[in-house]
Amino acid sequence: MIWDDISVNHFSASIKYFFRDSNNIRTLDRKTPRIQDVARAAGVSTATVSRAISNPSVVSEATRNAVFEAIRSTGYQINLTARNLRQRRTRAIVVLVPNLGNPFFSHILAGIEQVAASAGFSVLIVDTKQPHANEGQLFTYLSSSRADGLIVLDGSLPVALFERRGTAGGLPPVVFACEWIAGSPFSKVMIDNAAGAAMAIRHLHGLGHRCIGHVSGPRGNVLTDTRLQGTRAALAELGLPVRREWFFDGDFSLQSGAEAARAWLALDERPTAVFCASDQMACGFISQLSMEGYTVPRDVSVVGFDDIDIARHFIPPLTTVRQPRNAIGAAAARLLIAQMGAGTADAPPVEEVLAVELAARRSAAPPGPAAG
Amino acid sequence: MIWDDISVNHFSASIKYFFRDSNNIRTLDRKTPRIQDVARAAGVSTATVSRAISNPSVVSEATRNAVFEAIRSTGYQINLTARNLRQRRTRAIVVLVPNLGNPFFSHILAGIEQVAASAGFSVLIVDTKQPHANEGQLFTYLSSSRADGLIVLDGSLPVALFERRGTAGGLPPVVFACEWIAGSPFSKVMIDNAAGAAMAIRHLHGLGHRCIGHVSGPRGNVLTDTRLQGTRAALAELGLPVRREWFFDGDFSLQSGAEAARAWLALDERPTAVFCASDQMACGFISQLSMEGYTVPRDVSVVGFDDIDIARHFIPPLTTVRQPRNAIGAAAARLLIAQMGAGTADAPPVEEVLAVELAARRSAAPPGPAAG
DNA sequence: AAGCTATATGTAATCGATTACAAGCAGCCT
DNA sequence: AGGCTGCTTGTAATCGATTACATATAGCTT
Structure with a gap:
């Protein structure tokens, strides 16, 4: 059996459930293959696998094919946590929503999600009006280890929450949308x-x-x-x-x-x-x-x-x-992503104002004869 | 200057922006203090700091106070990515929503968020009806490195997406709510x-x-x-x-x-x-x-x-x-969390059926005289 | 042939926490 | 005194990727 040659006893593959380690003890499969396993299957180093995945053009075609085949055969899926730790980012953005139950925000969220997901970001939502969402709790969402950026739809949050510029643990980029905190130095997307x-x-x-x-x-x-x-x-x-x-x-x-x-x-x-x-x-x-x-x-x-x-x-x-609810969300997400890309250099906050228009329907009509 | 005594040149503190390393070169502050920095400030090891944070009762009161004071003075905030990597979990759940713009789901989401956040889980939402949410894309959300569990509100997703039980990269626990895939072996929360x-x-x-x-x-x-x-x-x-x-x-x-x-x-x-x-x-x-x-x-x-x-x-x-929209979301979140806690032991899927009731208002009345 | 460049790959450090294990120490018992 | 227990704490391995740096090889120039 080929498996018996494997000295590292937690080798894992896609189909079998159990292996025998060097002492021939039946061990539970580690279940999720790691980049190490792919490297072994493809006969290359982990560095090469990593490169084949994230920057394919730098590996030779033969190697690339071998790696992809190994990925397929092992059923490998990248561990995002490990990648994020190493790259010191999260590829996630947090959206602070006041009252998720309010349907007004659902389209804003949809716009955010659309842009964020296309750009490879996950969207994490937090309802700021929940009883458990006290200041201390919310504070933990403003950490850069939670998300690379924040979109805030709640203008009623205490300013103190955001006053951490330049201090340790720095606040990630923040964009306000719809509502905002008067006088705060953040970018916003709003309507007139x-x-x-x-x-x-x-x-x-x-x-x-x-x-x-x-x-x-x-x-x-x-x-x-x-x-x-x-x-x-x-x-x-x-x-x-x-x-x-x-x-x-x-x-x-x-x-x-x-x-x-x-x-x-x-x-x-x-x-x-x-x-x-x-x-x-x-x-x-x-x-x-x-x-x-x-x-x-x-x-x-x-x-x-x-x-x-x-x-x-x-x-x-x-x-x-x-x-334009969807557009507001989309614009906020785009702005935030741009801001995150700009690095830590404190870019001046920008304000984006989207146009509104009147939808004239039937609930407004000339005053009746009784009116003055 | 006390700072010059520090041999590790990336020591960081809360207020100052720059330090001088052992060669007296002005270096940019690393910005975010690590557990290491707290340990040094408190005069203990990183292990002790970690314990003081996550299991305070095992450290002596004196040490605990010193650690908390050091956390305060350094402005330390835990790096969740590192913790998650080590603990091999994410403390996040993914919610697959069909059409976020539909207000029906906003209350479901609110219920989910409420329970999840109270239990310390982040909620990640994905709109399955977005153009970019193709099968391949969605697949990446079903990875256990993305979330510890999934709540699916979309019964129209291809079953194939979920057919990975026992294979490498195993699917995290899944709970369907509202909608479900007929015949699929997952827990569900539904109404009659x-x-x-x-x-x-x-x-x-x-x-x-x-x-x-x-x-x-x-x-x-x-x-x-x-x-x-x-x-x-x-x-x-x-x-x-x-x-x-x-x-x-x-x-x-x-x-x-x-x-x-x-x-x-x-x-x-x-x-x-x-x-x-x-x-x-x-x-x-x-x-x-x-x-x-x-x-x-x-x-x-x-x-x-x-x-x-x-x-x-x-x-x-x-x-x-x-x-009971809110309750559906809450029940789904509770069920999922229970399922995640149960470990990998494949518990049999449970079905929770919530009661509905008729709200009799004015749009239904006895048929008019013209009716048969 | 020597030297140089470009390309492809491997080795090992690194991200920042948690935790298994070891060890120090005080108090107590025999 | 010696041994045992229980309480704290420290050391170092570990989670699983990325990436700086080193190295090998081929192709080219002079």
């Missing part, structure tokens, strides 16, 4: 939220609305702030009233949209149109109104923000500001 | 799809419907098949007609629901109720009908499947079969 909000307001104005309300996101969120600011600016620019009671607090959720609808119903003087800072809130708003016997856009016009999948199939189809 | 479908049909029957149609998922999908089968069985059991033209083909998407609506409209004899195999199709169905001037449940009752977030806020609120 203020401009999007302004588009919504101008659209309503163009339809004839003069009394326009707004349902905003959670306090302290950059998206809330920028959309709110865009809303106010556009209202002011158009000479429309900015009335405190027409601004409703939400948190981007369906539920909070429904609550805003109740608040709207409770008003003496109601705005004839409402711009919601998220589609989910817009749907919740319209849905609640419908339960109370009101109809959109007959009784009030509604514009959303995001253009989630359901928007065009809502009743009525939702007029909204479309965010 | 047939029972769920039967609940929907019986609910409609209870409301008085005698003519019930069905919009099914993509052909060949196990969910499609089991729900279809449950539908047929319930119809037969109740003595209701099973008419070929009342069964519409869909693919779970909003769009396909809308198409089914057009098909329904084109019928001479229309069923008074339609059970859709997904909420997305139900929404698309209702939405399309609404565009054509029809109203649910006045003109037709609709029941969905899944209970996605928007369901209760749809117009009308959608009657649907609720799947």
Whole structure:
């Protein structure tokens, strides 16, 4: 038996389960063949196998073929951990997502995954809103031994988490997408939220609305702030009233949209149109109104923000500001990968702003005769 | 300077950027301190540092404190790659998701992430429907050097991908969730799809419907098949007609629901109720009908499947079969982790079936006077 | 023929932890 | 005193690849 010649007793091959070592003891197969085993099977050194795999052009054709044949026959699969240790990188990126259950992020993730996987990176996701995701826990994800880079979709994380530039254990490159931490020195991919909000307001104005309300996101969120600011600016620019009671607090959720609808119903003087800072809130708003016997856009016009999948199939189809969600994720991944390639040289943070557009559908229409 | 006493020239500390080696050459800081550096700072061996970190009770209190202080002062963070290599595991699980953009999966993912992260596992996601995710590419994710286990949410993957039991490079433990490959020998977490479908049909029957149609998922999908089968069985059991033209083909998407609506409209004899195999199709169905001037449940009752977030806020609120999405993900993760802990001993595959329940809302009501 | 270059390959150090094994030491028992 | 036990700690092997450096060979130039 050829196997008996093998002096190293943990030689492994693809099909057999057991071998006999030099003492003829039946030993369990190590199971996973190593580069060593391939080298032996091909009659070359491990260095040559390694080169044949990662830089085929430097080995002769004959050797290359022998190596590939040995890989096939042994069923060898590279051990990524060992490679990563030696190369001091992980070929992985971590994505910090606030609330994975929110469908808004699923397309962003899809965009990230697409670009990252094509470039050979694994995508590791972490939900920052889970109870176990406390600061200490999250901190461990920011280690360069975990990932070569980070994409952060949560602007509500404590800045302190990221304040480690230049210190030991250095922070890997970070790119923010969608949300970001105001004033932080990181690259970001974002949309022009203020401009999007302004588009919504101008659209309503163009339809004839003069009394326009707004349902905003959670306090302290950059998206809330920028959309709110865009809303106010556009209202002011158009000479429309900015009335405190027409601004409703939400948190981007369906539920909070429904609550805003109740608040709207409770008003003496109601705005004839409402711009919601998220589609989910817009749907919740319209849905609640419908339960109370009101109809959109007959009784009030509604514009959303995001253009989630359901928007065009809502009743009525939702007029909204479309965010290129997939493209945002893809751009963030590309930016991060570029940044990782640039080495440790602290490149200045870049900001990429993607265009939004208004998807005019049926939930916004000219104000009814009852309106002012 | 104390630094000049250090003979190993790549000593590193937390704050300074540069050191001088034994030749007094200014060298770049290695940046990330290693366990070696901690050991030196604490005046102990690396073995002791390692023990203090991973099994604190075996080192004396004095030493432990010294080590922790050294960790703090050096800013040491463990290198997971090195640890994983030595321990021959990755502390990561891979989740194979069909179409990340589908919000249905986001809650499943959230459940997985929650359990996995609490147990110290990273979650790596792969979108199996991306163009780059060909069989060869996916194969590399099934390597045990990539992850300690796999959760597969895509039942349409080729079985061949998983047929490596006992061969070299062995497949790590696999758990299917939601979908699965018929006849494959893996553990699964699923719901009783047939029972769920039967609940929907019986609910409609209870409301008085005698003519019930069905919009099914993509052909060949196990969910499609089991729900279809449950539908047929319930119809037969109740003595209701099973008419070929009342069964519409869909693919779970909003769009396909809308198409089914057009098909329904084109019928001479229309069923008074339609059970859709997904909420997305139900929404698309209702939405399309609404565009054509029809109203649910006045003109037709609709029941969905899944209970996605928007369901209760749809117009009308959608009657649907609720799947515990978060719990499915959590159960899959728990099962996988248990399986990984059980070692390589091939435990028999287990099947966990989670209960579904009917969420009766407004989209299904007794048939109108016009109906038979 | 000597010397040089280019190509292909092998040897062994290296990445940074964990852990088997050995050993030191204090306390206790006989 | 000698031996035993239990508690700490250190030494060095190990995980499985990559890669710097050395070396061998062939082909070419002068």
